[in-house]
Amino acid sequence: MSLADAHPLIDALAALRPALHNRDFLLTWRQSDDDLRAVLFAAETLEILHRENVSTRVFDGGLAVSNFRDQSTRTRFSFAGAATLLGLSLQELDEARSQIAHGETVRETANMISFAAEVIGIRDDIFLGEGHAYMAEVAAAVDEGFREGVLPQRPAVINLQCDLDHPTQSMADLLHLQRTFGSLDALRGRKLAMTWAYSPSYGKPLSVPQGIIALMTRFGMNVVLAHPPGYDLVPETLEIAARHARDSGGSFARMHDMAEAFRDADIVYPKSWAPFRVMEERTRILRAGQRDKLAALEQQALANNACHKDWECSEEMMAMTANFPLQAEQAPGVRAEGRALYMHCLPADISGVSCPQGEVAASVFERYRLATYREASHKPFIIAAMILLTRFPDAAAVLKRIVQSPRPRR
């Protein structure tokens, strides 16, 4: 890879018509194909610039505000990395230490944190029906603030995981697929199995499987969603996946059999999640303040999970997948001999490592471990690309200027 490799990417980006400037990135299915491709091209360019030690500081001051309403390591650091590489200062909105409890409205807070803000990244994935709504409310508030002259600039709201989608994850995953298979076109006709997997924990969000089926069906892939009966996703996302598959010439199928999903799959994404209805019930209980009922719900959910310990990404499961015809240089970390690409958003529940029995066998995970790290490595650049495209009217021109007179970052 060299700096010259950035030129065709920037040219390709310049040929697109993304409509992201002064907008947000909340749900991939609300974005046009050009928007998505623009994010990929910009992210790839930023990765090359970073590897070639070229500074990508396009801001000379300004805040990148994060609001994590749930735990996070990798997304937190990805957002922080994107901010510093673009020249923004990170400032976390820690609701426990703020006056938000004192009766401040979302509309007001959104403006109060935005006088110097270029981007607001939000994770809000705990309650079904709330995360996306909260982000949309923040976006509407900064829209009004900018329109009415309160805010000198209109910060972009970026979804760092909500109840419906996890776009920085799914877009990083898509870049990983594109890099591994050679191009977006090469994904056409590939079989991707997004499957539930057993975990000894409870209440894992639905946003990753929902985001994956909604995004990957747009690129002509044959996407299979498999889970035990009852472990349904939010219905709206199933409809979106089906529609995308129809439109793209791919397919979308649902089944309750992990082995069938894995059969001849080119890509497998085995991951635990909580059933949609459990998450709904949990949201209802928490809203009603019935914390005593939470323990009972959790126990029942864990007992249900335990009926499906055979949903493990074992060597036997992997043996049924398709031949994976990769050159070493295409996927240097993958040492599989002719088997599907294993993907995970991390951290995975690894049998015998992080738990007695979990989502994936230790030997399988270890073989793909570095590949999953590489998958994760795209996220800071995906986020930086989203910031670039939302905050600059012509991101291609900005990147071209950087490549034409590169300054060393270090």
Added chain:
Amino acid sequence: MSLADAHPLIDALAALRPALHNRDFLLTWRQSDDDLRAVLFAAETLEILHRENVSTRVFDGGLAVSNFRDQSTRTRFSFAGAATLLGLSLQELDEARSQIAHGETVRETANMISFAAEVIGIRDDIFLGEGHAYMAEVAAAVDEGFREGVLPQRPAVINLQCDLDHPTQSMADLLHLQRTFGSLDALRGRKLAMTWAYSPSYGKPLSVPQGIIALMTRFGMNVVLAHPPGYDLVPETLEIAARHARDSGGSFARMHDMAEAFRDADIVYPKSWAPFRVMEERTRILRAGQRDKLAALEQQALANNACHKDWECSEEMMAMTANFPLQAEQAPGVRAEGRALYMHCLPADISGVSCPQGEVAASVFERYRLATYREASHKPFIIAAMILLTRFPDAAAVLKRIVQSPRPRR
């Protein structure tokens, strides 16, 4: 507004003789008129530069240390915004995670956090008699450290709210008034009603009303302080307001009638606070470690508050205020038809919105909501102006250089 508008402001700044370099900003009444005007001119200039996308990064590295001993959202983000726009990195002194409990003195800590610090912003408003004293102790410590060669530079201490004053708030409020009425001179003879208002909460600090009466009396305004009997402020601040009024040709009056205060007022600032004597008693109890007595004190204070629910900024109250002869372009967010300018430091207790009954009627607040956001929007620039004036011997020259060869921030 354009970049050209910055020139007369910088010229006006250059004509002043502020004495802020290598000093602190703790109490407005310890600062000269030139100091205050310099902060306003510099803040306005920084606002124009920011809106015109001109970088104001005057530091190439260095720490802006914050020490919040009480909750904060808007001041926290204002300080963070000021820091990043000037090129400083924010570092919070979180006393819970530090070794301060291990017997470290204020004098020592102040030096230990300052080897790379340009500014230390402190909020300490919980205990009467302590906040300002703490800030003065920190200032004396960095004075000694700088004089004795321990510190390579002398960080400015900036009061982000103490028991006596809240200068970044009151100065932002003053800039809001100047912007709304056209000039500082236009404030002369205006009636400003700083009034108590009912809130279902307890223990709100006194620093905002104290800061407002002490500052606004300096500009020839007719300032009225109104509250129910017993809700007194710290006596020292009343004396200061009275003296300022005498010196400026304005007036300062105290009364126990909200309606009388509102009558013909050009500006109203209805806001809850705790009685001075309750805050004193609370400080005494906390110092004595008698936490069991706190609940009783709180109950009694809330019961007292409840006797004054009629102290609400209602439509009826607003109807008594003066005609407010503003052009739309002067105050684009104010849609009042000929009534006083409503001000608040936010968050306000809004009847029927954030509480059943509170400081202000929902319809009144909604009419001025965007105006209060605009009022708050000055704070990052007021803080940045204070940093600029305390850390550079000739802030006007620094701003002139920026305007003469502007670099884009984005």
Added chain:
Amino acid sequence: MSLADAHPLIDALAALRPALHNRDFLLTWRQSDDDLRAVLFAAETLEILHRENVSTRVFDGGLAVSNFRDQSTRTRFSFAGAATLLGLSLQELDEARSQIAHGETVRETANMISFAAEVIGIRDDIFLGEGHAYMAEVAAAVDEGFREGVLPQRPAVINLQCDLDHPTQSMADLLHLQRTFGSLDALRGRKLAMTWAYSPSYGKPLSVPQGIIALMTRFGMNVVLAHPPGYDLVPETLEIAARHARDSGGSFARMHDMAEAFRDADIVYPKSWAPFRVMEERTRILRAGQRDKLAALEQQALANNACHKDWECSEEMMAMTANFPLQAEQAPGVRAEGRALYMHCLPADISGVSCPQGEVAASVFERYRLATYREASHKPFIIAAMILLTRFPDAAAVLKRIVQSPRPRR
């Protein structure tokens, strides 16, 4: 001091052969003499540049990650200061708010936080046998990540205090000694007394005394370690100190008598620590989850401490130390009349100030107070030097470029 003073330091640095590039700084005794001298020369140069208001921003974006597994004020701010002065953004890995509890491995986390990281600073000093091991594990993980192409750069791991060593402290102390006595050579033959001192607290780490005896014996000093019977250090560090003394022509002696240690000492470093065996037992108890046994252990340890209240750095003790023939300009803060240099890593337990009786008499501490602040002032620059030397193949060339075309920092 002027910018010209930097030239001989940079020339001296250029003449060394440090092997720090793309490596870590974990234990001083694993580093060559050239490594240590390079850190001192680079730190002194950075101090001059900072005092002369020259920007040392050598990075244009990038993360400095910190991971504090124990409380910290001065090291936290030193690390933050180093980061901002070099142009890096600080990002704390707060394990409580991360997903690390969810079964994520150290190896994985190390990579996930490093996509944009240039340095990872870690404090992990609570458990014997764990801190250094953890840092080594993080270092191995980023080694693999960089080698396998997961990470675009190889962040340096810097020990901000572990169970064995506290190199940023001991190197800052060494720079303080060099500055005070005029040169490293001038330390040859000096007597340094590293002694235990009484403290009414329990469980203070061993890393400072261990780091001091292991480092100072390398420079031909006569190092004496004194403590009450039973207050032993980790045996490995004693062996290292003895070996270093043999190799350097200095000496290393152990004794149980504070007065004998102080006699004719040129430098005294009286500081409390917990006995090695108590720390071992504490680690065992905590690992076994026997939190009920902790209180008993603590009580017994405090009772043992209380038998040695005479281990105080009193005026009587200081009176036995050597004549300290310093010029005022060499040590402007030391107002001692011909007595040893008192050192402390701070905060000290000061009798009658921070506790009824402690490590040092108030009058002794006050006389050296500013000198201890100056001692601490080197730490940000020591850390910055470590970052510079680990992240740039030719730090001397980098510093030379800065000195030749200096940009003002402010």
